[in-house]
Amino acid sequence: MSNVISVPAEIRTGENRVALVPEIAKKLIAAGTTIQVQTLAGEHAGFSDEDYTAAGASICPDDSLLGTADVVLTVNPLTETQLQKLRDGSILIGYQNPWSDTQRFKLLQDKKISAISMELIPRISRAQAMDSLSSQASIAGYKSVLMAASLSGKFFPMLTTAAGTVRPSKVLVIGAGVAGLQAIATARRLGAMVEAYDVRAAVKEQVESLGARFVDIDIKAEGSGGYARELTEEEKQKQQEILARHVAASDVVICTAALPGRASPRIIPTDMVNNMKGGAVIVDLAAEGGGNCELTRPGETVMHNRVTIYGPINVPSTVPNHASELYAKNLFNLLGLIIKEDSLQIDLDDQILKDSLITHAGDIINDAVQERLQASTN
CATH class of the missing domain: 3.40.50.720 (NAD(P)-binding Rossmann-like Domain)
Incomplete structure (x- = not known):
């Protein structure tokens, strides 16, 4: 059975980007994954539901696709309500706002979610193709x-x-x-x-x-x-x-x-x-x-x-069309570190994954988040 990647529609007010564009969805499908996209997720970026289905993705009418995914790709952080819907042990990749309140991260820890923060991708040569802060900054x-x-x-x-x-x-x-x-x-x-x-x-x-x-x-x-x-x-x-x-x-x-x-x-x-x-x-x-x-x-x-x-x-x-395109390419390159043939692997010896992970396997990986979480419970 192939790995399932889900892409919910962004709900932040004024957000026009989408985490995955049809071109990248097609490449992931060719690599053996199943892609689910919430209806109208790409509408504001210029990508119709028909564009995604033509690439081989399936369209889901609501955010129930969160609960059936092995990997969830987002632009903005999910709300606590959305986080509750994630399947335990799944992988969440997107901006996580790691400097925010810690309650969301405690929830991710409890659900054993591997949460990768795009803000924390290290600025090293090997990670340049995954550095969404840079790709989005160039647009800004x-x-x-x-x-x-x-x-x-x-x-x-x-x-x-x-x-x-x-x-x-x-x-x-x-x-x-x-x-x-x-x-x-x-x-x-x-x-x-x-x-x-x-x-x-x-x-x-x-x-x-x-x-x-x-x-x-x-x-x-x-x-x-x-x-x-x-x-x-x-x-x-x-x-x-x-x-x-x-x-x-x-x-x-x-x-x-x-x-x-x-x-x-x-x-x-x-x-x-x-x-x-x-x-x-x-x-x-x-x-x-x-x-x-x-x-x-x-x-x-x-x-x-x-x-x-x-x-x-x-x-x-x-500039949602090209911003989404560049962001999706960043995610695609990052997924290359995780998708290994028919399985998903988080290698904690890989500096890129280690530095960008906030939670994994029931643990808080990021030291700064861990310190704030401990301080909030004292």
């Missing part, structure tokens, strides 16, 4: 520039017209991770003059290779896992002094400095916004963590001193 970086262009009252490129020449917009990208680099490339494609800042001096070469100017404040703050370490108070002061000049000269500022599970660093205080040009725009991709700008309000557009500050949330969901 791209879309942030389109959002900024829509909100700005200026052209991005230089234009020569019969009425005169229009100078290109100046764009400053704060944070040169995956999202930031994609934002730089997109802004350059639109013809803007682009500067970029990151506390990790090692990214200077990448920034410049995309045609942007690197704002160097002579602080090296490389941390672990591809993220920056926290700056000292002295370093923060130096950062503020230099950045203030560049922010004031920019028509658009795109903030991308986010840390999974932690509050986003505050980089643009109110007094810095007060010195910006009238009509300038800030798009803060770090809004879900509180924002890099002090004035950011998650999910809202704020007007302050003639400056527009927009804090979008769940940006990849606004």
Whole structure:
């Protein structure tokens, strides 16, 4: 009997992505698995039930498919009600929000669910094809520039017209991770003059290779896992002094400095916004963590001193077709570590699986979740 993989419809408000696209479903079926998809699960991403059935999947009218699955694939964390429906001993793969309350994880432990958190996929070379944080961040970086262009009252490129020449917009990208680099490339494609800042001096070469100017404040703050370490108070002061000049000269500022599970660093205080040009725009991709700008309000557009500050949330969901496609490929590559011929195997000696597992075989594997769970019961 083949392994059964189920894909429920996402129920988070505003979520348009789906965990599995027909193309990847077809590949998994060819490899010997059975695919079940909840009706209309892919509708908002541009995939119909007929697309899935044509790929060989079966359509289930409700979330009863959770209880018949060996593996469940999701984008967002399941609710406790949905978790109760999972078959004991099954595998759950998706975003799990491992920094949230621990009750859900106690439930997963009790049901002996092997819960793999896509947020915890280690940033090592072998896991790059499974790194959904990066694949989704690239989409967010791209879309942030389109959002900024829509909100700005200026052209991005230089234009020569019969009425005169229009100078290109100046764009400053704060944070040169995956999202930031994609934002730089997109802004350059639109013809803007682009500067970029990151506390990790090692990214200077990448920034410049995309045609942007690197704002160097002579602080090296490389941390672990591809993220920056926290700056000292002295370093923060130096950062503020230099950045203030560049922010004031920019028509658009795109903030991308986010840390999974932690509050986003505050980089643009109110007094810095007060010195910006009238009509300038800030798009803060770090809004879900509180924002890099002090004035950011998650999910809202704020007007302050003639400056527009927009804090979008769940940006990849606004490009649901390609976001779903990339996410599904991440899952497919991860499943290659688990599906072994006709069986499902969780190899705890594999660093990728060990680092990303939260619960397995009735145990809490993730140390941080285990500590919070113990603290909540004391």
